[in-house]
Amino acid sequence: MRNIHLLILFLLSILTSIHYVVVTSLHVKYLPGFEGPLPFALETGYVSVGESEDVELFYYFVKSERNPEKDPLMIWLTGGPGCSSICGLLFANGPLAFKGDEYNGTLPPLELTSFSWTKVANILYLESPVGSGYSYAKTPRAAETSDTKQIHQIDQFLRRWLVDHPEFISNPFYVGGDSYSGHIVPGVVQQISLGNEKGLTPFINIQGYVLGNPITNLNLESSYKVPFAHRMGLISDELFESLEKSCGGIHINVDPSNAKCLNDLQAYDNCISEIYAEQILLPNCPVDYVLGDIPQTFRNIKTGTRRELKEFSGNDIPSLPPPSCFTYRYFLSAIWANDENVRRALGAKMELGKWNRCNIQNIPYTFDIDNAVPYHVNNSRKGFRFLIYSGDHDMMAPYSSTEEWIRDLNYSIVDDWRPWMMSSYQVAGYTRTYANKMTFATIKGGGHTAEYNPDQCSLMFKKWIDGKPL
Structure with missing residues (x-):
């Protein structure tokens, strides 16, 4: 054989x-x-x-x-x-x-x-x-x-x-x-x-x-965030109708001279800024990564505000979010994956630097x-x-x-x-x-x-x- x-x-x-x-x-x-x-x-x-x-x-x-x-x-x-x-x-x-x-x-x-x-x-x-x-x-x-x-x-x-x-x-x-x-x-x-x-x-x-x-x-995903927020009851009918009228259904790359549209988008942002975008029903807890240079092909529209623990070291207990947070386990993964015994058991290269669950900000990446x-x-x-x-x-x-x-x-x-x-x-x-x-x-x-x-x-x-x- x-x-x-x-x-x-x-x-x-x-x-x-x-x-x-x-x-x-x-x-x-x-x-x-x-x-x-x-x-x-x-x-x-x-x-x-x-x-x-x-x-x-x-x-x-x-x-x-x-x-x-x-x-x-x-x-x-x-x-x-x-x-x-x-x-x-x-x-x-x-x-x-x-x-x-x-x-x-x-x-x-x-x-x-x-x-x-x-x-x-x-x-x-x-x-x-x-x-x-x-x-x-x-x-x-x-x-x-x-x-x-x-x-x-x-x-x-x-x-x-x-x-x-x-x-x-x-x-x-x-x-x-x-x-x-x-x-x-x-x-x-x-x-x-x-x-x-x-x-x-x-x-x-x-x-x-x-x-x-x-x-x-x-661009498509960004343009659907306002209608999604309206469908989910995160913004009022009146604000949605005003956004559609003042922005003409276009919520990205808005003309800077369109003051009414920009004001409506600011009102929209005020409504959703404390929403956890990845699952809107969950608390807006801290996340364990910092967004890097994701291509900003769209301006104005926002999804929500991430609470970023930028200084989390992997063993810094005071900086951990509450265990009730869905994101809590993400921080546990950094503690686990940076442990020498874990790396040895997995056969990972020991000389590598700090492991990050999402290493977006440290990769020289071209979005093509x-x-x-x-x-x-x-x-x-x-x-x-x-x-x-x-x-x-x-x-x-x-x-x-x-x-x-x-x-x-x-x-x-x-x-x-x-x-x-x-x-x-x-x-x-x-x-x-x-x-x-x-x-x-x-x-x-x-x-x-x-x-x-x-x-x-x-x-x-x-x-x-x-x-x-x-």
Whole structure:
């Protein structure tokens, strides 16, 4: 059996256009903070990518708990750009989570989740772009990245990882992500497809993709924030009508001479400034990151005010928000991921500096994709299936803006708007299916990522990945 495995690797090395593969991996049996051996298969490692192999992308790989030999393989990309894939592994859809106990100076404890998507799929949680999580660059030039650059590096990562893991080459493959990865995931799918057509090896058995509350077109999402605030009762009918009249329905890049519109936008800002934009029903607690130079293609419109703890050190108890805050666990993740024993157990490079859950402000990043819709169009033409879901209480990427660009694709509806259920008595959200193999679903009461309603999102994913209607 071992000889057959070596022969497969040898043949792949001849066929592939990749001259050599640099993959270092570690099978993790125990994790600091979790009591006892891990009851699932976890692998971590680095894959060298880039023109001169000068970028080291870190990954976590969790095998499916159902049937890893046949279940789909999915790569999960966290947004930001620059947020660690721990956001997926320990918050959104992975097998572990922080207990949320009040921090007492020791390592934050972990516990098993009931909602992990790895119950039905093999998932690669990738730290991309370079500078995210434990990923790093060997030179200052290699640290410079962009939307399109990370798309190419993710494709390169996947083909190299599959050469090192040939047992997963035939598994159905999907790309998944949320938030800003809405700019990246469709491009990765297109890049994989183009590479397959060019004969790059190994062939990736790409079937489709999954996106949650995707940032798709910043101008579009921004223009829908005022209507969303009105729908949710955050601003009055009178203010909304005045905004529509004085601003002409345009709430971004407003003419500085339009005093009435600017005054109305200030009134709007006063109404929503204390709203936690990622889930408008939750308290507006401090967050653990500082927004970097996100492209300001729009002025005037605001989403809410983030309470940023800029000086949080990772062990600074007084600066932690109250444990009742949803964001409390984010601060626990910094304490955990910066612990030397954790880094050693994960096989992360020990010389790396401070780990930040979202390293947005420290990555030299170029935003060179303004609108991801053309990628969706191209992928639809190739026949890929895809699931787009939106938490309906997210103000960062309002569900109504997602509905708008989906509507503009102009595909016929094959299963019209209807509720989908958690049980016989509980509506989980609403869904609609299109002729281009696209399913759109809302998560009732949901926020910007799956972690706000993990049980609903888990059920949705399981049904969709198994080819069943919601």
